[in-house]
Amino acid sequence: METRSVYETDDEVQALILQKALESEGIAAVLLNHRDTAYPGITDRQRHGTEIRVEEDQVEKAKQLIEERLAARPIEGPPIAPPPDFEPAPGVRGPGWLVITLIMLSLLGVTAYLLNAK
Secondary structure, rough: EEEEEEEOOOOHHHHHHHHHHHHHHHEEEEEEEEOOOOOOOOOOOOOOOOOEEEEEEHHHHHHHHHHHHHHHOOOOOOOOOOOOOOOOOOOOOHHHHOOOOOOHHHHHHHHHHHHHHH
């Protein structure tokens, strides 16, 4: 039977708690971690969270249970993962490449200095 996504979060512990809550109500839930590299091609590399999937005939009941669970006891932690249609801004993601480049240039400069000193 086909499954559909009912919830997605960046917090794996939260996903596990919700999965157990669904299963305690008789709803079979499967977690799909988009950061898992064990199964290339199965997970979506544009997404970063853990997705909870249930069978199509249990989607409404599962969504209602998750909403009730989160409203009754909010789970602190990182924000919910962006929706599937979210696309990160193009370009450099952060200072990582700049820092690596500066370190490599520094090492090259020190090496050149030491070789010319002899």
